[in-house]
Amino acid sequence: MIDYKRFTLENGLRVLVHEDKSTPLIAMNLLYNVGSRDEDPSRTGLAHLFEHLMFGGSVNIPDYDTPLQLVGGENNAFTNNDITNYYLTIPSENIETGFWLESDRMLELDFSQKNLNTQKRVVTEEFNQRYLNQPYGDALLKIRPLAYKVHPYRWPTIGMDMDHVKNVDLEHVKAFFFSHYAPNNAILALTGNINYDLAYSLAEKWFGPIGSRSLQKRNLPVEPEQTEERILTVEKDVPSDSLYKVWHIGERLSADFYTLDLITDLLAGGESGRLYTKLVRERKLFSEINAYMTADIDPGLIFVQGKLMKGVDISHANTAVNEVINSLLDKKGIDEEIEKVRNKFESSTVFSNTSILNKAANLCFFELLGNADMINHEAEAYGKVSYDMITQAIDKYFKPSNCSTLNYLSTRKEK
Amino acid sequence: MMDKLKRVQPPVFPVENVIIPEAKALHLSNGIPVFMIEAGTEDIMRIEFTFRAGQVKEPLPLVASTCNMMLSEGSHKHTSEELNRLLDFYGIFLNQYAEKDNAGITLFCLSKHIEKVLEFSHEILFSPAFPEAELEALMKKRLRWYLVNREKVQNLAIDNFFESIFGKLHPYGYQINEHDFEKINPAILTDFHSRYYSAVNMAVIISGKIHPRTEELLNSFYGTGSIAAREAENNSIEIRSADQKKIHVSKSGAVQTAIRIGSKTINKRHPDYPGLKVLDSVLGGYFGSRLMKNIREEKGYTYGISSSLSSLDQSGYKIISTEVGQKYYQQTIDEIYKEIRILQNTAVPEDEIKVVRNYMSGEIVRMFDGPFALAESFKSVWEFGLDNNYYNSLVKKIKTIEADEITALAKTYYNLNDLYEVTVGSE
Numbered sequence: 001m002i003d004y005k006r007f008t009l010e011n012g013l014r015v016l017v018h019e020d021k022s023t024p025l026i027a028m029n030l031l032y033n034v035g036s037r038d039e040d041p042s043r044t045g046l047a048h049l050f051e052h053l054m055f056g057g058s059v060n061i062p063d064y065d066t067p068l069q070l071v072g073g074e075n076n077a078f079t080n081n082d083i084t085n086y087y088l089t090i091p092s093e094n095i096e097t098g099f100w101l102e103s104d105r106m107l108e109l110d111f112s113q114k115n116l117n118t119q120k121r122v123v124t125e126e127f128n129q130r131y132l133n134q135p136y137g138d139a140l141l142k143i144r145p146l147a148y149k150v151h152p153y154r155w156p157t158i159g160m161d162m163d164h165v166k167n168v169d170l171e172h173v174k175a176f177f178f179s180h181y182a183p184n185n186a187i188l189a190l191t192g193n194i195n196y197d198l199a200y201s202l203a204e205k206w207f208g209p210i211g212s213r214s215l216q217k218r219n220l221p222v223e224p225e226q227t228e229e230r231i232l233t234v235e236k237d238v239p240s241d242s243l244y245k246v247w248h249i250g251e252r253l254s255a256d257f258y259t260l261d262l263i264t265d266l267l268a269g270g271e272s273g274r275l276y277t278k279l280v281r282e283r284k285l286f287s288e289i290n291a292y293m294t295a296d297i298d299p300g301l302i303f304v305q306g307k308l309m310k311g312v313d314i315s316h317a318n319t320a321v322n323e324v325i326n327s328l329l330d331k332k333g334i335d336e337e338i339e340k341v342r343n344k345f346e347s348s349t350v351f352s353n354t355s356i357l358n359k360a361a362n363l364c365f366f367e368l369l370g371n372a373d374m375i376n377h378e379a380e381a382y383g384k385v386s387y388d389m390i391t392q393a394i395d396k397y398f399k400p401s402n403c404s405t406l407n408y409l410s411t412r413k414e415k
Numbered sequence: 416m417m418d419k420l421k422r423v424q425p426p427v428f429p430v431e432n433v434i435i436p437e438a439k440a441l442h443l444s445n446g447i448p449v450f451m452i453e454a455g456t457e458d459i460m461r462i463e464f465t466f467r468a469g470q471v472k473e474p475l476p477l478v479a480s481t482c483n484m485m486l487s488e489g490s491h492k493h494t495s496e497e498l499n500r501l502l503d504f505y506g507i508f509l510n511q512y513a514e515k516d517n518a519g520i521t522l523f524c525l526s527k528h529i530e531k532v533l534e535f536s537h538e539i540l541f542s543p544a545f546p547e548a549e550l551e552a553l554m555k556k557r558l559r560w561y562l563v564n565r566e567k568v569q570n571l572a573i574d575n576f577f578e579s580i581f582g583k584l585h586p587y588g589y590q591i592n593e594h595d596f597e598k599i600n601p602a603i604l605t606d607f608h609s610r611y612y613s614a615v616n617m618a619v620i621i622s623g624k625i626h627p628r629t630e631e632l633l634n635s636f637y638g639t640g641s642i643a644a645r646e647a648e649n650n651s652i653e654i655r656s657a658d659q660k661k662i663h664v665s666k667s668g669a670v671q672t673a674i675r676i677g678s679k680t681i682n683k684r685h686p687d688y689p690g691l692k693v694l695d696s697v698l699g700g701y702f703g704s705r706l707m708k709n710i711r712e713e714k715g716y717t718y719g720i721s722s723s724l725s726s727l728d729q730s731g732y733k734i735i736s737t738e739v740g741q742k743y744y745q746q747t748i749d750e751i752y753k754e755i756r757i758l759q760n761t762a763v764p765e766d767e768i769k770v771v772r773n774y775m776s777g778e779i780v781r782m783f784d785g786p787f788a789l790a791e792s793f794k795s796v797w798e799f800g801l802d803n804n805y806y807n808s809l810v811k812k813i814k815t816i817e818a819d820e821i822t823a824l825a826k827t828y829y830n831l832n833d834l835y836e837v838t839v840g841s842e
């Protein structure tokens with residue numbers, strides 16, 4: 001159970017505080033309600049590039065990192081489809097420095113042309129490192145536009161084309177900042193060795209004077225329902241064939257979310273998951289296989305991806321994956337398996353809550369979804385999933401017409 | 416605009432010294448050492464069983480890692496599938512590891528399941544069956560993983576780096592090749608297991624909210640029986656660094672070049688090590704380091720560059736690592752050497768030393784925050800025969816080191832003629 005208190009500043013900034021005196025540190029998490037889904041299709045990658053720019057100095061502080069390091073702090077950030085999230089940990093005696101730094105870059109960035117030029121190169125190298133210079137690195141770049149035809153989830157967070165990033169200019173950057181970075185579009189969480197009164201007075205002092213801003217209205221195209229199976233086959237110079245499959249699911253708050261979460265755990269939660277047991281251990285079709293669900297706010301995807309063993313035909317492997325999914329419809333022995341994944345979920349939740357950073361990030365994300373209290377009720381929601389709910393969800397989501405498949409084939413003779 | 420003017424930097428308070436808890440040391444009835452660290456707010460425990468059973472002990476490449484991986488692939492009582500299902504059923508996370516010196520398993524569990532964890536862990540550690548079919552399947556899978564890994568420039572670079580600094584014959588240095596996967600059989604693993612996974616080679620490290628029955632249960636599962644082991648093989652091979660200092664491996668089509676620069680060096684047992692840690696931080700050990708500022712934040716050649724210092728039982732090494740755009744790789748190498756020369760010839764400014772001091776003090780706080788971090792920090796000195804005095808001297812060095820000492824360390828330990836330079840890329 002995570003006890004927290006919550007308040008909202010006049011400018012709209014929501015703040016959550018969870019005190020944990022067992023640590024000498026404080027975690028500070030600042031979530032901005034902006035991600036790659038908010039980008040113009042002709043300028044993708046801007047939200048992520050912007051995250052890099054946030055470390056290049058703000059209106060009163062020329063360099064973000066040095067003052068934080070000077071007080072023993074450490075920080076990082078990530079951008080995804082939906083949010084941009086900044087976080088730091090800091091010895092509690094120096095928490096005010098965290099407020100000073102974070103509020104100054106919310107107030108206004110130092111829009112420097114030199115920093116923009118450098119960070120465009122850094123992001124291009126990040127793109128090369130993650131997607132181009134790894135075997136199978138571009139698979140996710142190919143499967144997104146296969147599954148999504150109109151919704152912005154069709155492009156990856158880093159951008160669909162590095163030319164988009166190269167073409168960003170300072171005017172785009174400024175416009176993006178003032179229409180998305182604002183107290184009324186952000187959520188702050190403080191966890192660890194901090195009490196409510198201190199958090200309140202520091203939030204008032206440092207974030208209070210920042211005025212609320214008028215935000216860009218979010219009006220995203222709705223992805224039309226997929227009506228027939230989509231298959232893409234590519235050939236590359238990689239060591240073995242690899243299979244990627246995705247199915248559309250509902251939004252993060254849809255009623256089926258925890259049912260689908262449990263299904264992916266039955267399929268791939270740990271070494272005793274069905275995909276691993278059947279396809280790696282017993283039938284030896286794959287050298288590795290995994291299944292997971294995106295936690296996207298808008299309708300997301302379930303992924304199954306695996307690398308094939310030498311000599312295995314990909315259509316045979318594909319059929320085998322579908323067989324394993326359909327095997328969940330058989331009631332025999334499933335109750336014990338459901339209990340197993342519930343226990344594992346309970347234990348993962350407790351482990352996740354040992355980290356003040358996880359607690360801070362989760363509080364912010366659930367608050368964004370509309371109810372921070374969900375942090376204390378996930379295991380309960382997961383525990384309510386029944387066999388009937390599982391079979392209904394499999395019928396509803398795991399049908400061929402809702403599926404996109406990427407066959408990533410090796411050009412090498414000796415596979 | 417008033418807002419922008421009145422924002423004054425808050426005072427900087429020195430990071431307070433952490434109190435490093437002492438682990439409670441005890442011995443089971445048969446002498447197995449156990450260390451317990453009580454910590455945390457949640458009812459969870461971390462239990463590690465560690466053995467001197469790493470690569471240094473292996474008679475052939477892949478034996479140490481395969482033996483470790485096969486521990487959970489079936490025991491005399493359960494098949495691999497049953498074992499994994501049982502662990503998952505109790506929400507237990509099992510982590511298996513085989514490193515250069517040590518190997519073992521770490522389990523994470525809710526404290527209420529301590530009895531099950533000790534029962535299963537004992538079965539995993541001491542009754543593995545090494546079934547032939549499972550072994551064959553594992554080796555086929557590992558070969559696939561290996562082939563994928565060897566496509567990545569960063570893996571090719573680190574493999575070649577270790578071979579250069581530790582030699583082709585020493586287990587710290589040799590590279591795996593495809594044929595090594597054919598040479599492993601159950602008999603080799605059984606022999607290795609009986610020599611090195613023995614109670615006399617073992618220690619138990621427990622942290623978290625420790626269940627009151629833990630000691631009693633440990634004694635009932637692990638405390639009986641002799642701790643005698645078969646004699647270890649004497650395979651003492653000398654570490655011999657390669658003569659050739661520069662190695663380039665060609666990887667066609669690579670859009671980035673991986674660079675590894677460094678050499679073997681002193682380990683934690685040497686009195687200069689804490690000072691060298693500070694020097695390493697200045698050079699490339701944190702986001703504000705000189706390499707990061709120069710190569711990423713100033714020039715944008717890379718997504719990241721870092722340096723690190725690592726200890727091994729028989730040696731240690733320092734390494735600078737980065738992947739850079741193919742066309743920038745020579746400039747990057749030149750800049751790396753330039754930064755080292757500056758450290759050898761110019762005093763680090765007082766402001767910068769202060770940032771490094773405080774950043775590292777914060778790192779020390781993070782190293783002892785929570786039950787998992789505490790156990791890892793304990794182990795990383797205990798395995799070198801050291802204790803908390805190492806951390807005390809590190810903290811003291813962080814607080815008192817001066818510029819001239821950093822310069823002297825850079826001259827002693829970063830002699831440019833001693834450094835190995837490995838590059839892997841398309842050129």
